[in-house]
Amino acid sequence: xxEAFWQHPLxxxxxxxxxxxxxxxxELTKPPGSLGRLEELACTLxxxxxxxxxxADRVHMSVFAADHGIAADGVSAFPQExxxxxxxxxxSGGAAISVLARTLGAELEVINMGVAHSLPDDTGxxxxxxxxxxxxxxxxxxxxxxxxxxxxxxxxxxAARAAEAGAELFIGGDMGIGNxxxxxxxxxLLLKGHPEDLVGPGTGLDSTxxxxxxxxxxxxxxxxxxxxxxxxxLASLGGFEIAALAxxxxxxxQRGIPVLVDGFIVTSAALAAVRLRPDLRxxxxxxxxxxxxxxxxxxxxxxxxxxxxxxxxxxxxSGAAVAVSLLRSACALHNRMATFSEAGVSDGESS
Amino acid sequence: xxEAFWQHPLxxxxxxxxxxxxxxxxELTKPPGSLGRLEELACTLxxxxxxxxxxADRVHMSVFAADHGIAADGVSAFPQExxxxxxxxxxSGGAAISVLARTLGAELEVINMGVAHSLPDDTGxxxxxxxxxxxxxxxxxxxxxxxxxxxxxxxxxxAARAAEAGAELFIGGDMGIGNxxxxxxxxxLLLKGHPEDLVGPGTGLDSTxxxxxxxxxxxxxxxxxxxxxxxxxLASLGGFEIAALAxxxxxxxQRGIPVLVDGFIVTSAALAAVRLRPDLRxxxxxxxxxxxxxxxxxxxxxxxxxxxxxxxxxxxxSGAAVAVSLLRSACALHNRMATFSEAGVSDGESS
Numbered sequence: 001x002x003e004a005f006w007q008h009p010l011x012x013x014x015x016x017x018x019x020x021x022x023x024x025x026x027e028l029t030k031p032p033g034s035l036g037r038l039e040e041l042a043c044t045l046x047x048x049x050x051x052x053x054x055x056a057d058r059v060h061m062s063v064f065a066a067d068h069g070i071a072a073d074g075v076s077a078f079p080q081e082x083x084x085x086x087x088x089x090x091x092s093g094g095a096a097i098s099v100l101a102r103t104l105g106a107e108l109e110v111i112n113m114g115v116a117h118s119l120p121d122d123t124g125x126x127x128x129x130x131x132x133x134x135x136x137x138x139x140x141x142x143x144x145x146x147x148x149x150x151x152x153x154x155x156x157x158x159a160a161r162a163a164e165a166g167a168e169l170f171i172g173g174d175m176g177i178g179n180x181x182x183x184x185x186x187x188x189l190l191l192k193g194h195p196e197d198l199v200g201p202g203t204g205l206d207s208t209x210x211x212x213x214x215x216x217x218x219x220x221x222x223x224x225x226x227x228x229x230x231x232x233x234l235a236s237l238g239g240f241e242i243a244a245l246a247x248x249x250x251x252x253x254q255r256g257i258p259v260l261v262d263g264f265i266v267t268s269a270a271l272a273a274v275r276l277r278p279d280l281r282x283x284x285x286x287x288x289x290x291x292x293x294x295x296x297x298x299x300x301x302x303x304x305x306x307x308x309x310x311x312x313x314x315x316x317x318s319g320a321a322v323a324v325s326l327l328r329s330a331c332a333l334h335n336r337m338a339t340f341s342e343a344g345v346s347d348g349e350s351s
Numbered sequence: 352x353x354e355a356f357w358q359h360p361l362x363x364x365x366x367x368x369x370x371x372x373x374x375x376x377x378e379l380t381k382p383p384g385s386l387g388r389l390e391e392l393a394c395t396l397x398x399x400x401x402x403x404x405x406x407a408d409r410v411h412m413s414v415f416a417a418d419h420g421i422a423a424d425g426v427s428a429f430p431q432e433x434x435x436x437x438x439x440x441x442x443s444g445g446a447a448i449s450v451l452a453r454t455l456g457a458e459l460e461v462i463n464m465g466v467a468h469s470l471p472d473d474t475g476x477x478x479x480x481x482x483x484x485x486x487x488x489x490x491x492x493x494x495x496x497x498x499x500x501x502x503x504x505x506x507x508x509x510a511a512r513a514a515e516a517g518a519e520l521f522i523g524g525d526m527g528i529g530n531x532x533x534x535x536x537x538x539x540l541l542l543k544g545h546p547e548d549l550v551g552p553g554t555g556l557d558s559t560x561x562x563x564x565x566x567x568x569x570x571x572x573x574x575x576x577x578x579x580x581x582x583x584x585l586a587s588l589g590g591f592e593i594a595a596l597a598x599x600x601x602x603x604x605q606r607g608i609p610v611l612v613d614g615f616i617v618t619s620a621a622l623a624a625v626r627l628r629p630d631l632r633x634x635x636x637x638x639x640x641x642x643x644x645x646x647x648x649x650x651x652x653x654x655x656x657x658x659x660x661x662x663x664x665x666x667x668x669s670g671a672a673v674a675v676s677l678l679r680s681a682c683a684l685h686n687r688m689a690t691f692s693e694a695g696v697s698d699g700e701s702s
Contacts, residue, residue: 100684204383329676
């Protein structure tokens with residue numbers, strides 16, 4: 001068997017572009033550092049894109065949808081058919097991510113990784129369908145290792161489409177009733193954490209529901225044992241969309257496209273992906289801190305400081321979509337502000 | 352003498368529109384509350400604008416520039432001529448706020464309230480010039496009460512232009528070497544705080560400079576006494592641009608235009624304006640938390656929770672400009688997402 005794509009090393013960021021971008025920030029008509037995190041954001045994008053003038057205009061969004069066997073155990077406030085209904089809603093333009101993609105002028109593709117219920121024919125959804133949902137992780141593996149490999153490769157194909165379209169930024173989104181349970185189980189294993197720390201209300205469970213969910217995840221972890229190999233963890237506890245997200249983030253970065261990471265689900269995939277390929281971490285920007293409590297643990301493990309903290313907890317890639325404008329502002333300021341010498345402004349040394 | 356414009360009560364927010372907007376948020380295809388602060392942001396804008404579909408597309412930005420007598424005492428990392436140089440840079444499009452305004456498609460006007468150095472003729476800057484900078488507040492009042500009234504009225508005229516242009520949102524910006532000293536003095540008086548808590552590095556003072564600045568502000572406060580009447584405080588310790596900003600925020604709200612407040616300088620003006628007219632507070636959105644340490648005290652006093660925390664400390668209205676996209680996202684989601692019934696999605700009661 002040939003080497004899997006996620007075993008190939010990622011490109012290096014350009015230290016030359018990073019240093020030149022930082023020097024330029026010091027020449028722009030503002031006190032040094034006064035644009036705060038927008039300065040380093042522009043410099044990091046320059047290093048990732050190997051460009052003097054970084055950009056985030058062309059954004060590719062791939063939303064991966066799949067069902068989760070554990071949904072049968074009452075771990076979500078919404079019934080499983082909502083996964084298929086929301087996929088149709090993405091496609092017809094009524095969902096949050098659809099609205100945000102239009103507002104940004106971003107490409108949005110929806111990929112059916114394993115939705116249990118049938119979709120209408122005319123949705124324009126890309127099919128990478130593997131099964132009608134994962135196995136119930138409280139009792140059985142989520143998927144076979146072959147399926148995990150297929151899901152990662154489906155993510156890589158999304159990254160290839162992003163590159164083909166000339167994307168400057170990749171955003172992955174998720175849809176799947178029950179997927180906060182899969183993400184929490186995966187996170188608990190990879191972080192060697194307690195289910196209670198990583199489980200939250202998801203779409204709106206009450207405290208009894210959260211306790212039931214933690215109990216189910218505890219069962220899943222007991223069944224899986226202590227094997228924290230990232231690939232086997234994805235297969236055993238993940239979701240089809242979570243594995244695809246991990247593959248898409250690695251595949252995007254392999255093609256030189258930086259990634260803007262969404263909330264709890266996507267960050268769980270990012271952690272698995274970073275465990276598969278530690279050289280992925282410098283390619284990731286973190287968009288927001290989700291209200292889902294486990295997200296903080298994932299962010300800390302990834303040494304990530306998200307850009308926004310708006311109490312969002314929707315998924316779909318929506319938090320990342322809202323943060324795109326910050327990257328665009330950072331690039332516009334970096335590329336278009338005048339320097340002290342261009343504008344004839346004293347640079348502060350004379351006081 | 353007739354009643355000053357800032358003594359006229361402000362319009363009420365529409366409770367009817369607020370309630371209808373909240374009801375709509377509960378019908379959109381997402382778990383209730385999952386868009387976090389973007390939900391309440393859209394609802395508040397609906398209440399402010401008395402519209403079912405709130406908007407932040409048409410943004411009016413007024414940047415008020417003026418010099419400060421206290422700059423002579425070495426309280427800034429930049430020399431005083433930078434105020435005039437930066438006004439020219441705003442007008443020629445090279446400053447941060449110029450770039451951000453273009454990116455947003457926002458109207459940007461620059462108003463000379465009292466710049467000490469002369470400006471080139473062809474800058475397109477609106478003149479409301481009162482004097483070549485304020486008096487040095489360590490030794491004398493910043494301005495006469497007549498000048499303070501004129502500055503407030505100049506702000507009101509900017510608000511009138513915003514209304515004339517059909518603005519849905521008003522942003523005020525500031526430029527003035529030395530103005531963090533004036534803002535800190537004003538804030539210390541209005542909050543009965545210590546200068547040390549409200550003084551920071553501004554554009555980049557070292558610790559010796561910060562200590563000197565705090566000492567000068569202490570002198571200013573001693574001279575002014577304990578009279579915390581907001582109008583007299585503006586005259587005694589403020590700046591021409593700070594008084595104009597206070598007038599512009601009141602004037603905008605009187606015309607039904609909500610205000611997105613920038614950082615330390617604009618928030619000091621907002622505090623003075625709220626003291627002049629307590630019914631202004633519901634019209635204010637707070638865009639970001641500045642790196643300037645005194646900003647936190649001002650935000651707390653105004654019970655304000657800013658949208659962004661990016662370590663910015665530039666002024667000019669730049670933090671507010673960066674936050675506009677969050678208001679636009681909130682409005683787009685509110686206005687354009689499908690409802691559960693429109694999209695045929697189960698609303699979660701059936702789980």
